[in-house]
Amino acid sequence: MTLYPHIIQGGMGAGVSNWRLAQAVSRTGQLGVVSGTALDQILVLRLQDGDPGGHMRRGLDAFPFPSMAARIYREYFIPGGKRKDAPYRLLPAHTRDTPRQITELCIVSNFVEVYLARQGHANLVGINYLEKIQMAHLPSIYGAMLAGVGYILMGAGIPLKIPGILDRLALHQPVEYELSVKGAREGDRFVMQFDPAECQDHPLPPLERPRFLPIVSSNTLAATMLKKANGTVDGLIVEMRKAGGHNAPPRGKLQLSGSGEPVYGDRDIVNLEKLRELEIPFWLAGGYGHPxxxxxxxxxxxxxIQVGTAFEFATESGLRDDYxxxxxxxAIAGRGHVFTDPLASPTGFPFKVAQLPGTCSEPEVYAARARICDIGALREIYLIPGGELGYRCASEPITLYTSKGGAPEEAAGRKCICNALLANIGHPQIRNGQRMEPGLVTAGDDLNTIRDFLLPGHSSYSAQDVISALLSGAPAAAHSSHAVP
Structure with missing residues (x-):
């Protein structure tokens, strides 16, 4: 018998689903999930802020290869934190030939986040990745597995090769991941390669293979994952269009509503009867965060169910307190509004944006920001004539983007999600010693319902409050993990 949680906390954004939130949820017996997005960047930002509370140092001290952890700490830690007007030192963007320094940071940062989330309880913790951020996958997953992660969740793509990678990494065997390359020719094959042995100070025993839950948005994709994945798929998270973050685009030709949002139709509705016929555990996400x-x-x-937005505004999440x-x-006033923006993300996927003054949700704030791409997590890989790989982002300066073969119309209206998400969690980059990068908050369509988690007389709520409310109408058996043959 396998135990599965009834409530899975969403792996939101970069650093919103942080170790504190995941720890708080897993303490209740449900599944806490950390976001695996840009953890290498986030670790070095925290160290440059002086590592408040010493938590990063605590995680680094637990890393199984001390010399690697020590190099990172020496390189990036600033006692007392950087000056308020000083810019953060950012990492080089990932490429197919990522230097060892970045590979080590991926391993260590994912270890630290999962390790911290697992402290103080004996329950499982998960980590969520975006398939489209491909170049960081292999060392990141390995680092999470070194920390004993119990679940790997992955959406924003079709992660058919991840199950087999988990099997091999559990045995510390070399792995590779094929990259999606725009303009690749028939027969072209470009891969990221990773050999755990090259990063080890000493041999380790086999690791526990985490359960794998791909995130799907259609019956077709659900069936594809089960038929074509190169290893065991342990369950499915079925995400509806009301969920925050990146959404799957509508099937068929894109049509926009009068307000400029994508129009979804009957073809975009998941058939639960057909889903049940697959005979695999599944969780419903997007609009399910209510009693x-x-x-x-x-x-x-x-x-x-998987729940994101309700946990995003819990006290333990990494979202900035002012946001x-x-x-x-x-939400309390019933005035929260989320716009499904078809242009905001450089990936081309619709992206849900909470309308908040002072952030890039406001046209004047967006217009005042100079276009720059200095993190590059969402860059597109493309083939340069001659066979080399290039990297471009639709949110970078338009002249630069077009010089790399990008179409100017693809750059119109794009926002820098990378810098905005780091600003959302209190790490805004400083430009010219004075201007701070603005944030851009994503949330689900049911933003206004987060007020329902407030207790009388309170202005904030905890992850435990969310869990208690979600379980309030459920059968008693749902108050803990359940067994599946």
Whole structure:
């Protein structure tokens, strides 16, 4: 028998689903999940801020290869933190030939985040990755596995090769991951390669292979994952279009509503009857973060629900306190608004944006920001004539983007998600010693319902408050993990 949680906390954004939030959720017996996005960048930002509380040092001290952890600490830690007007030192963007320094940072940062999330309880913790951020996958997953991660979640793509990679990494065997390259010719094959032995100070025993839950948005993709994956798929997270962050685009030709949002139709609705026929555990996500929704999902044959937005505004999440307070106040007044922006993300996927003054959700704030791409997590890989690989981002300066073969219309309206997400968690880059990068907050369509988690007389709520509310209408058996043959 395998134990599965009824509630999975969403792996939101870069650093929003941080180790504190995941720890708080897993303490309750449900599944806490850390975001695996840009953890290498986030670790060095925290170290440059002086590592408040010493938590990064605590995680680094637990890393199984001390010399690697020590190099990183010496390189990036600033006692007392950097000056307020000093810019952060950023890492080089990932490439197919990523230097060892960046590979080590991926391993160590993912280890630290999972290790910290696992402290203080004996329950499992998960980590969430975006398939489209391909160049960081292999060392990042290995680092999380070194820390004993229990679940790997992955969406924003079709991660058919991840199950087999988990099998091999559990045995510390070399792995590779094929890259998506724009303009690749028939027969071209470009891969990232990673050999754990090259990063080890000493041999290690086999690791526990985490369970794998791909995130899908259609019956077709769900069936594809089960038929074509190169290893065991342990369950599916089925994400509806109400979920925050990147959404799957509507099927068929893109049509926009009068307000400029993508129009979804009947073809975009997941058929739960067909999903049940796959005979695999599944969790429903997107609009399920309310009391009574867990009971509804269980009645439809789901193993439970995944919830993001409700946890995003809990006290333990990494979202900036001022953003939390402002959006919570909007929700209390019933004035919170989320716009599904078809242009914001350089990936070309629709991206849900909470409307918040002072952030890039405001046209004047977006217009005032100089276009720059100095993190590059969402860059597109393309083939340069002659066979070399190039890297471009639709959010970089338009002249630079077009010089790399990008179409100017593809750059219009694009926002720098990378810098904005780091600003969201309190690490805004400083430009010219005075201007701070603005944030851009994403949330689900049900933003206004977060007010329901507030206890009378309170202006904030905890992850435990969310769990208690979600379980309030569910059968008693749902209050802990459940067994599946």
């Amino acid at each position: 009574g929704k867990l009971e509804e999902a269980l009645a439809q044959g789901a193993s439970g 939390k307070a402002a959006l919570l106040a909007q």
